[in-house]
Amino acid sequence: MRRTALYDTHVASAGVKMVDFGGWELPLHYAGGIIAEHHAVRQRAGLFDISHMGECMVSGPGACAYLDYLVTNSVSSMEDGQLIYTLMCYPNGTVVDDLIIYRIDAEQYWVVMNAANTEKDLKWMTEENPKAHADHPPFEIVDFSDHISQLALQGPSAAAIIARLAPEAASLGFFRFLKDLTVGSVRCMVSRNGYTGEDGFELYCDNEHAKILWDALLEAGKGEGLVPCGLGSRDSLRLEAKLPLYGHEISDSITPLEANLGVFVKLDKEDFCGKEALHAQHLAGIPRSLRGFEMIDSAVPRNGYRVFLDGRDIGFVTSGTKSPTLGIFCGYALIERDSGLSFGDTISIEIHGKLKEARLVKTPFYKRTPSSKV
Numbered sequence: 581m582r583r584t585a586l587y588d589t590h591v592a593s594a595g596v597k598m599v600d601f602g603g604w605e606l607p608l609h610y611a612g613g614i615i616a617e618h619h620a621v622r623q624r625a626g627l628f629d630i631s632h633m634g635e636c637m638v639s640g641p642g643a644c645a646y647l648d649y650l651v652t653n654s655v656s657s658m659e660d661g662q663l664i665y666t667l668m669c670y671p672n673g674t675v676v677d678d679l680i681i682y683r684i685d686a687e688q689y690w691v692v693m694n695a696a697n698t699e700k701d702l703k704w705m706t707e708e709n710p711k712a713h714a715d716h717p718p719f720e721i722v723d724f725s726d727h728i729s730q731l732a733l734q735g736p737s738a739a740a741i742i743a744r745l746a747p748e749a750a751s752l753g754f755f756r757f758l759k760d761l762t763v764g765s766v767r768c769m770v771s772r773n774g775y776t777g778e779d780g781f782e783l784y785c786d787n788e789h790a791k792i793l794w795d796a797l798l799e800a801g802k803g804e805g806l807v808p809c810g811l812g813s814r815d816s817l818r819l820e821a822k823l824p825l826y827g828h829e830i831s832d833s834i835t836p837l838e839a840n841l842g843v844f845v846k847l848d849k850e851d852f853c854g855k856e857a858l859h860a861q862h863l864a865g866i867p868r869s870l871r872g873f874e875m876i877d878s879a880v881p882r883n884g885y886r887v888f889l890d891g892r893d894i895g896f897v898t899s900g901t902k903s904p905t906l907g908i909f910c911g912y913a914l915i916e917r918d919s920g921l922s923f924g925d926t927i928s929i930e931i932h933g934k935l936k937e938a939r940l941v942k943t944p945f946y947k948r949t950p951s952s953k954v
Contacts, residue, residue, distance in 0.1 A: 581605045584631035585729050585787040586794055593808065602696035604632040607810035614812035618904040621776050621817055622946075625735030626809035627797055630782075631790065634698030634725040636705075638689045642717030647689055649711055649852055650704075651679065652836060652845040658683040663755050663771055666844055668701065669854030671710060673835040673861060677701050677826060682771065684759050690769070694826050698725055709853055729790035733797055734780035734817075736948070737804040742781055744800040746770065749781060764796035775814065777821025778948055819899050819911070822872070822944035828883055828898045829870060829912060837861055838868045838914060868895065869917045872943030873927065875909035877936040881929050887913045888928040888935060894919050897929060905946050912943070 582604045590596055595611025607629070609617060620626050638647055648655040653666035662683050668676040677697040682690035693701045706712060706721055733742060743750035746763040749770045757771035766789045774780035785793050798806060815825070824830050830839050837845065837858060846852075847859055861867075875881065881900030886893055900911025913927070921927070921940055928935040 582632070584629055585790040586629045586631065589791055589794060590629065590808075597810070599811065601632070601811055604695060606632060607808070609810040609812045610808050612807060614810070614816065615904050617807060617809040617813035618816050620805060620807045621735045621778055621809060621813060622905055623736070624805035624807075625733065625737040625741055625801055626776075626807055626813065627794070627801070628732040628734065628809050628814055629729075629790075629794070630732050630814075631729040631787075632695035633730050634693035634695060634701065634723070635728050635730070635784070636691050636693070636702065636721055636723045636725070638691055638705075638719060638721050639687055640717070640719035641687060642719040643687055643689055646711075646716055646719050647681065647691075648849065650709060651681070652852055652854070652858075653681075654846045654849060655681060655683075655689070660685050661756055661758070663757055663773065665755075667830070667836045667841065668704065669836070669852075669858070670832065671854055671857060673837075673854045673857035674832045675826070675830040675834065675836060675839075676704050676832070678824065678830060680773070682757055682759075682769075692730075693725075697826060698723075711853075727787060728784055729787050729793075731783045731785075731790070731793060731797065732774055732776075732780060733783065733801075733806075734774045734776040734778050734809075735806075736779060737801070737806070738778070738780045741797065741801040741804055741806060742770075745796060752781075763793060764800075766793040766796070768793065775823055776817040777823065777944065777946055778817070779950075816901050816904055819901055820903055820905055820944065820946035822912070825899060829914075834868075834914065835861060835866075837866045838870065840870045866917060868914050870898065870912055870914050871921070872912055872941050872945065873910065873929075873938040874941045875929075875936065875938045876926065877938075878909065879929075879931045879936040880909055881911040881913075881931065881936075881938070886930045887915055888930065889915075889919055889921070894927075903945055908945075910941075910945055 599608040651666040680692040752772040769784040885897040887895045895915030
């Protein structure tokens with residue numbers, strides 16, 4: 581079992597529950613529980629240890645062009661200090677992983693990968709993709725995953741909290757970053773983004789400074805009601821905000837177009853891995869579509885549960901939960917597009933051997949009201 585640099589800090593917290601998450605021993609929740617942590621992030625602020633995520637640096641004169649081939653979004657159009665969300669696809673258009681890419685300068689790109697996919701991603705990037713062994717302008721890929729800690733400060737009070745330690749961070753635009761900023765006494769890279777649907781920041785530092793940074797942020801947020809948060813609330817928060825999770829809304833059997841992530845797929849780029857398949861799918865008609873639903877019957881939908889329309893199997897649930905913010909059972913399902921369903925129509929979900937009724941609804945289930953910057 582792998583552990584982050586903050587493992588001892590987590591297990592010393594009274595009431596914490598640690599779980600195995602893809603081979604990492606991480607907090608599911610602290611003493612207050614998942615629901616309390618969820619509400620804290622929606623109403624005030626929460627602090628997450630997400631140091632299990634993978635990070636690598638792609639650098640050199642050929643770095644931009646190589647990344648532009650590997651991912652669906654446009655790397656060549658990025659500016660220094662900008663980050664983008666993108667997908668890395670197989671030639672058949674399904675997803676290797678979803679990534680965040682930071683442009684430090686024209687020859688340096690910081691790439692953040694999902695923890696469970698880090699080893700697979702690095703192999704794909706360095707050895708297994710169709711152009712891995714082709715002639716390119718020089719570039720280098722260096723894995724920093726074992727040396728970097730990553731924290732996420734999320735919630736409507738996040739900007740006020742980080743302003744006490746690093747005023748420059750609070751003035752960052754969304755999906756912008758500062759590559760070298762002192763937060764408290766710790767040198768960090770800081771970006772304004774997150775995985776909760778709220779305002780927030782992600783901070784990267786060397787492992788040896790992770791506890792100092794964690795403690796400094798919690799101290800700075802005492803007056804704002806900042807609490808440490810675990811994986812449980814991270815999942816319910818991202819689900820309400822319609823943020824995809826690898827292995828659920830996207831996977832090696834689901835394309836970005838099916839997952840309604842077409843805005844991150846630049847089919848007008850000259851070339852990228854999976855373009856031909858995704859372009860063909862776009863022209864032929866996307867066969868499945870990710871749809872949001874709200875349960876009519878009281879039942880919890882879970883990943884993999886089958887979805888039916890008039891007795892016909894039309895798809896499956898990708899994610900589901902009881903929304904702490906809305907107090908409803910809800911989720912997402914990947915269903916056949918030719919089913920003719922519209923918002924308000926009913927479907928049936930097989931839960932524990934019984935068909936339970938649900939209604940298709942517009943998503944995201946939750947969308948924050950932007951607040952003015954500090």
